[in-house]
Amino acid sequence: MSFFAKTSRFIQTAFPERQIYHRSDGVVRYFIISTVQQVIIAIGVTAVSLWFIFASASVLFMPPSISISNSDGEVLKLERWVQELRANDELSRSQLEARSAEFDTATTRLQQRHNQLEAMLDAFKNDSVLDTSVLEGNGGAILIDPSTAEADPRQSQRLAPTPGDLSTSVTSERVQAIYNEQQLFLDKLEERAAELAEAAYAVLQLTKTDLSQNAQLTNMGGPMISLENFNADELRSPEDADFDLRMIQVAARMEEARRYSSLLENLPLAAPVGIAYRVTSNYGPRMDPISNRPGWHYGIDIGAAWNAPIVAAGPGKVIFAGRKTGYGKVVDIDHGQGYISRYAHLNQIRTRRGDIVAVGDDIGTMGSSGRSTGPHLHYEIFINGKRSNPVEFLKAGKHVYEE
Template sequence: MAKWSANLKATFDRAFPERQIYHRSGGTVRYISISPWQQAICALGATALAGWTIFLTGTFALGGSTGTLTGSSDDRELAKYERWVQELRAKDALSRSLLEERTDAFQRETAEWEDRQKALEDLFEQLKGDETLDVSALTGDGADLLVQASIEEADDRQSRDSFRMTATLDTRGNRVSVKNLKYNQERMLDEAEDLAIERAERARSVIQLTTIGSDRIMESAEMGGPLVSMANLTAGGETLSAQDASFYNRLTETQARVAEMQYYEQIVESLPLGAPVGVPFRYTSPYGIRVDPFIKRPRWHNGIDVAAYGGAPIVASGPGTVSFAGARSGYGRVVEVDHGYGFKSRYGHLRSITVSKGDTVEVGDLVGKMGTTGRSTGYHLHFEVFFNGKAYDPVKFLKAGRHVHEE
């Protein structure tokens, strides 16, 4: 250790021997003595300054090059980001456009569905009510006229046990699409058409039982009903789709069926189908050729005779307006009721009359009391039914009324 120290000191002394600097000025000589340690400190300072200068120079040079590379990379990243933003904006604009288109399409579909639903509701309103005629007063307590139920010219379609007049639409969880709702509407339209056909045929069968025939009745009156104007079949100012146009065409056809059904049912409701006596009665004389009880020879009989007891209630066989109430030759006291559509009923030989001309009566309303006035041999009712001024067999009408009652 001592040897290493001695060698180090010898090296130091050789590197930094004591030096003297002489300075002569004005004949005077001066010198400055620089010790080895002062020289070592100056050398160390100079070395440090040189190293620091080299470090700064290298750092500046290398830093300038790195800054250039970094700037180029940043430009590329910025351009990439801008392209990404532009793509996002384009996709957003496209998504908004598609959303608007789908929203508009959904709104159109919804508007079309609502229009169809409103049309169906109007149609169902026409079908609303009892499917059969109220027949509570069509037959008297003792009526013994029976008729077998038969539907002439019946359609092959199956009758439905029930018909729902309103639709319940389950849209919980948005599981039911507008397309499915429209399909349900078309199915409901099918049911409405089937019901209208069934009810029209049922009413026609009743009319056929009177032997007059629905065609002859239709010839004497115009038939019509509310229909949808095809010129108004637009939704939101736009032309309807083929599916909706087809639906409205079928709706128009169904409305015609419903109008026909209503027409026949109105006729049936107006017909004199009820028993004309409000108590049990017996059938005493037929319609047509019979032996006249006074002259004892065959003679045409325009109506039928039914008997009960003096003062028995005589009631309207159908709804209508009293067109005559008074006395007629041969009939005695008589009441005539106009039922509309060309139908009239006549009640003769009454003891008394309880209505006046112009009164409105419903089926089963009291119009008089059974008597024997006029050309009569005893207490009975002479009952006649007319269509367009021609007499028809009242028994056919009473059988038709019993047919309605049986249904």
């Protein structure tokens, strides 16, 4: 008998075909495990057992050993690793110091700018001339357009932000955010100043006077805020220069608003009679009521009740209180910048020369003194010695004093 036949017979004898029966709920199932399948399983179990025995013997009977060369290599790796850690630590320290220094520089700049903005805001708040109450009433109803006399429409002059130190990772996003907030504050401050200037300018235009001849609007003056922090130093950067220029632009806009508002605040724009009234004779050519001849009326006549209160049409100083030929009892008030208002044909004078009056102060009563045909107020306005139409001032005043 051959070796193959003997082996086959041994396998058939050792691993005969087996049937496994399983009964559940009256149902019988069976599984067949063939000789080949049993041989494969036996081989697998034997291989795993041998590997386990070999591994266990290696651990138990073979002492651990590391070659000198491998040991030296590991030591070198550890030394390099320690050196890298030290180098990284030194680099981190130097970067931290650099960042701290630049952050301190950035915060110093921001603090300087904050101080400048505070000074500008204080100037805006504390300047009584820029009190917005003078423009309340119907002032908001005026459609404000750029003056036709200006070459370019008025608009915000904010500079485009320049990227630099404040936009780098060194200064942090918070510093950049504060810088942006400061720029936004300047924008809002300039916008508010521009609104005041435009509103005042629009009302002044309604008076139909030549504003180019007004010294307050044409003569230059000093800045409203201190610019002492604008000097160059070692901390100065392109952003500092841009910020300083932006501050100067906003300060100029505030000065413009202050000048227009100051002029508007002092003009005789209020009604000169303290009760309801009517205009009985306009400014310009008319038939003289006494001579019945054509003539020029240099003011307007306002009718109301006898002894109706006559009030100052604007703040100023009384420069005359007495009688004038043809006018009867007269009060003249100097409002500054060449503007004078005259109140004539009064019955009583209730002020005296040198008095400082505010808008609405009682200065007399309506009468018919002088060259007059009945009780009324003859009202005139002078600009640099020349008479102007008071009706235009009353129209403009409706946007300032009437609600």
